[in-house]
Amino acid sequence: MPRQLAQLGQTGLNSLGKLGRSLLVLIAITGGVPALLFRPKLIIRQLYIVGVLSVVIITVSGIFVGMVLGLQGFYVLSQFGAAESLGMMVAASLVRELGPVVTALLFAGRAGSALTAEIGLMRATEQFAGLEMMAVDPVRRVLSSRFVAGLMSMPILAAIFSAVGVLGGYLVGVALLGVDDGAFWSQMQAGIDLQRDLVNGLIKSLVFGFVCTWIALFEGHDAIPTSEGVSRATTRTVVHSALAVLGLDFVLTALMFRN
Amino acid sequence: MIKQHKLWQSKSEVKAQITDRLAAILPGEILVNIKDLCFKRGSRVIFDKANLVIRRGQVTAIMGPSGTGKTTLLKLIGGQLQPDSGSIEVAGFNVHQLSHSNLYFLRTRMGMLFQSGALLTDLNVFENVAYPLREHTKLPESMIRKLVLIKLEAVGLRGAKDLQPSELSGGMARRVAMARAMALDPTLILYDEPFTGQDPISMGVLMQMIRKLNDASRLTSLVVSHDVQETAAIADQIYLIYGGKVMGQGNPKQLLDSDSPWIRQFMDGLPDGPVKFHYPAPDLQQDLFTHA
Amino acid sequence: MGKQRILELAVGLFMALGLGAMFFLAMQVSNLGTMLTGESYLITANFQNVGSLKVRASVKLAGVRIGQVEAIKLDQTSFEAIVSMRISKNYAKIPDDTSASILTAGLLGEQYISLEPGGSDNYLQNDGAIMHTQSALILEQLIGQFLFNKAGEANVSQPTDPANKQ
Numbered sequence: 001m002p003r004q005l006a007q008l009g010q011t012g013l014n015s016l017g018k019l020g021r022s023l024l025v026l027i028a029i030t031g032g033v034p035a036l037l038f039r040p041k042l043i044i045r046q047l048y049i050v051g052v053l054s055v056v057i058i059t060v061s062g063i064f065v066g067m068v069l070g071l072q073g074f075y076v077l078s079q080f081g082a083a084e085s086l087g088m089m090v091a092a093s094l095v096r097e098l099g100p101v102v103t104a105l106l107f108a109g110r111a112g113s114a115l116t117a118e119i120g121l122m123r124a125t126e127q128f129a130g131l132e133m134m135a136v137d138p139v140r141r142v143l144s145s146r147f148v149a150g151l152m153s154m155p156i157l158a159a160i161f162s163a164v165g166v167l168g169g170y171l172v173g174v175a176l177l178g179v180d181d182g183a184f185w186s187q188m189q190a191g192i193d194l195q196r197d198l199v200n201g202l203i204k205s206l207v208f209g210f211v212c213t214w215i216a217l218f219e220g221h222d223a224i225p226t227s228e229g230v231s232r233a234t235t236r237t238v239v240h241s242a243l244a245v246l247g248l249d250f251v252l253t254a255l256m257f258r259n
Numbered sequence: 260m261i262k263q264h265k266l267w268q269s270k271s272e273v274k275a276q277i278t279d280r281l282a283a284i285l286p287g288e289i290l291v292n293i294k295d296l297c298f299k300r301g302s303r304v305i306f307d308k309a310n311l312v313i314r315r316g317q318v319t320a321i322m323g324p325s326g327t328g329k330t331t332l333l334k335l336i337g338g339q340l341q342p343d344s345g346s347i348e349v350a351g352f353n354v355h356q357l358s359h360s361n362l363y364f365l366r367t368r369m370g371m372l373f374q375s376g377a378l379l380t381d382l383n384v385f386e387n388v389a390y391p392l393r394e395h396t397k398l399p400e401s402m403i404r405k406l407v408l409i410k411l412e413a414v415g416l417r418g419a420k421d422l423q424p425s426e427l428s429g430g431m432a433r434r435v436a437m438a439r440a441m442a443l444d445p446t447l448i449l450y451d452e453p454f455t456g457q458d459p460i461s462m463g464v465l466m467q468m469i470r471k472l473n474d475a476s477r478l479t480s481l482v483v484s485h486d487v488q489e490t491a492a493i494a495d496q497i498y499l500i501y502g503g504k505v506m507g508q509g510n511p512k513q514l515l516d517s518d519s520p521w522i523r524q525f526m527d528g529l530p531d532g533p534v535k536f537h538y539p540a541p542d543l544q545q546d547l548f549t550h551a
Numbered sequence: 552m553g554k555q556r557i558l559e560l561a562v563g564l565f566m567a568l569g570l571g572a573m574f575f576l577a578m579q580v581s582n583l584g585t586m587l588t589g590e591s592y593l594i595t596a597n598f599q600n601v602g603s604l605k606v607r608a609s610v611k612l613a614g615v616r617i618g619q620v621e622a623i624k625l626d627q628t629s630f631e632a633i634v635s636m637r638i639s640k641n642y643a644k645i646p647d648d649t650s651a652s653i654l655t656a657g658l659l660g661e662q663y664i665s666l667e668p669g670g671s672d673n674y675l676q677n678d679g680a681i682m683h684t685q686s687a688l689i690l691e692q693l694i695g696q697f698l699f700n701k702a703g704e705a706n707v708s709q710p711t712d713p714a715n716k717q
Contacts, residue, residue, distance in 0.1 A: 052564075122380070
C-alpha cells in the first residue's frame, strides 16, 4: 500500500511538473512571436502546412455534417410542423457548436499530430541541439511560427466548416426534402445573431486553436527523442487536445449562452 | 533608463571583448582551457576532475571507449550543459558564467558538427548552409549566395545545393553540416564522432577535410572519436579519457609508442585489459544461484 | 523561388476562402444582413404586460418581418412597459392608428410583436408612438380566468339554458 501511495504521489508530481514545463514553453513561444512580424515568410510556410493542407478534410467533413444535420433536423422538426425552422437549426448547431468543436478535433488529428511528430523528430535528430549551437533559440525559431499559424488557421477553418455545413444542410433540406427556400434562409437569419452566435463561435475557435496548437507543440518539444517517445507524444496530442476541446467547450458554452 | 542603457553597453562590451580576445590568441596558445571538470548524470560520474587544454590552430582529439562522455564534453564546451564543478574557459571567458546573449554570441564563433549532421529537414542543402548567415548577418542575398557556394565548394558539394537533406547519404550530410558549421567562419569547430558509420571512402574524405579545413581556414578543431587509426592520422594532440579522467595525452606518436597498459589496450583494441570486458556485476555464481 | 510563390498563393487563397466563409456567415446566415439593409426608424408602444418578449424579437406586419425590438423599459409612473421597435425605412408608410399586439409563434415559440394597420392617412414618424396595444397573453392568467368563469357558471347559470355558455 505505501508503495502504491508513493507511486500515486510520483504521478501527481510528474503531472504537475509537466504542467509547469508546458507553461514555460508557452512563455518562451510567445516571447518569439514579436520577432516574427519581420519574417512573414516563416508564418506563411507554416500557414500552408497547418492551414491549407487541412482545408480538404475540413470541407468534406463540413458538407457531410451539414447534410446529416439537414436530414435529422428535418425528420424531427417536421413532426412538429416546423420544418421551416430547419435553416435555423442547422446554422445554429454549426455556428455555435459543431463548427468550432469538430474543426478543432479534426485539426488535432490532422495538423496537431503532424506538428508533434515533426518537432519530436527534429529533437530526435539533434536539429534542436544543432540550432542551439548555431546560436539560434529553437523554441523561438521553430515553435513560435507554428504557434501563430495554428492560432490563425483555426478560426478560418471553423468558418469554412460552418459555411460549407450550412450549404450542405441547404442541399439536403431545400433541394432534396423540399423545405421552402425563402423560409430556410429567413428563419436562419431571424434565429442567428451576429454577436451571440457568430462572434462567440469565433472566440471558441480561437480558444481551441490556442489550446490545440499549444498542446501539439509542447508534446513535440517534451517528447522523449526516440521513435517510441515521439509516437507516444503524438497519441497524447490527439487525446489531450480532444479532451481539452470538449471540456473547454462546455465551459465556454456555459459562459457565453447563459442569456 | 540610464541604468538600462549602461547594462546594454556592458553587454556589448563583453561581446567586443570576446571578439578581441579571440583575435588576439596566437597559434599554439591556449584557446579552450578545461579545469577540474566534474559532471554527473544522475548517480553516474561522467567527468571527475578532468583537465584538458585546446590550443589554437591545432586539431585536438578526444578519444575513449563508448559511453565515456565525449559528446557530453562537447555539449559542456558549447554551454548546452552545466558542469557540477570546475570551469571551461574559451578565450579566457568562463562559458557557464556568460549571460544568455553573450553565450549565444560566443556560439556564433563556434561551429559544431553533430553525428547525424542535424541538418534542418525542411530546408534544402543551400538553405541549410545559408541559415546561420541569414540568422546572424544582414548580408544581401547575392553575398549570401556567394558565401554559401564557396563553403559548399570547400566540401565538394556545390553540385548538391538543391537537394533535400533526405536525399543525402550520411557522409554527404556530414559534409553539408561541416559547410554550415563554417558558414560564419568560426574560430573553433567541434566534431562529434565524424567517422562513425562511414564507408572507407567517405571516411578518408572526411579525415582529409577536417585537416585541410583546419589548416586552410586557420581553424581550431576538436574531434571526438573512438576511431584510433583515423584520428591518430590527423590529430596534433590526443587526449584519452576513461572513467571521467584523462588517462593519457600527447601527440599520436607518443601515444602509439606508450607502454602504459591502458593506453596500449585502447590503441591496439584489445578486448580485455585494464578496461574490463564485463560491465560491473556481482559474481556470476552468486547471481545464478541466489535468486532461484 | 517558384515554389515560394505557389506557397504564398495557396496561403492567400486559404485566407480569402476563410474571409469569404466569414462574410457568408455574417451576411447570409446571421441577422446582420437584415440589420444592415438600409436605414431604419424607431417607434414605441406601451404594453400593460410584455410577457416573455425579448430584445431583438421580430416585429411583423401581416406576418412579414419589418423590424425588431430595440429595447424594453418600464414606465415608472404608469407601470407600463415601453417597447421601442426599430423598423426598416423600407416600410415607412405605417398608419399612425396601427395597433400592436404581442403574439406567440406556434404553441411554444418565441413571442413577437404583430402590427395591425389602421386606416389613417398619417404615417408613423421616427419616435412615433402606437396608441392601441394588446398585451401578451399570460398562460397562468388565462387559466385562472377560465377556472373563475367556470366556477361562476357552475354557481349562477347552471339552471339556465346552456346557450349562455361561451
